[in-house]
Amino acid sequence: MALLLEEAGPTEIATRLRGMPPRRRARIALARLRVAGIKPERFVAIVLAITALIEEDPDSHRTKEFRTVQIAKALHRLASGYHRVWELPDERGRLRKVSELHAFPRSSGQVLRIMGRAVEEPCEWVVEKHLPGVLALKKKRFGQHPRCTAPVSPSR
Numbered sequence: 001m002a003l004l005l006e007e008a009g010p011t012e013i014a015t016r017l018r019g020m021p022p023r024r025r026a027r028i029a030l031a032r033l034r035v036a037g038i039k040p041e042r043f044v045a046i047v048l049a050i051t052a053l054i055e056e057d058p059d060s061h062r063t064k065e066f067r068t069v070q071i072a073k074a075l076h077r078l079a080s081g082y083h084r085v086w087e088l089p090d091e092r093g094r095l096r097k098v099s100e101l102h103a104f105p106r107s108s109g110q111v112l113r114i115m116g117r118a119v120e121e122p123c124e125w126v127v128e129k130h131l132p133g134v135l136a137l138k139k140k141r142f143g144q145h146p147r148c149t150a151p152v153s154p155s156r
Helices: 002-006 024-034 040-056 064-080 109-142
Strands: 082-090 093-104
Touching: 024 064, 024 109, 040 064, 040 109, 064 109
Parallel strands: none
Antiparallel strands: 082 093
């Protein structure tokens, strides 16, 4: 996972991403995670947690693409914005906020699919090995998923 982050390349601010191909924007998003200091263990934890949530919820989508996109959305939120505040001194010499810019890259489409696959594939063996244990610990600590214990309402 650390190698994936190192190969991500340079970062770019969110206001300059428009018009770039999805693969490059996904690499930039991974690079922003590296610059933000997000540890590879956090990536593995996110993959395992989202897979466990989807596995436990009986009404959840079961497609691989859904899981991949949800993983990428969670990662994308960790370091996805460009924030800038301009301050100028007032007549008393105190700094006063003049203007703020908060720009977030769009979190949708092929960028999420590419980013999710890049992170999910190296974690597959962890999911295979540890998912049953995670689900058992969750059930022991917090009980059965509410939708699994609720009575099924008759269909109309």
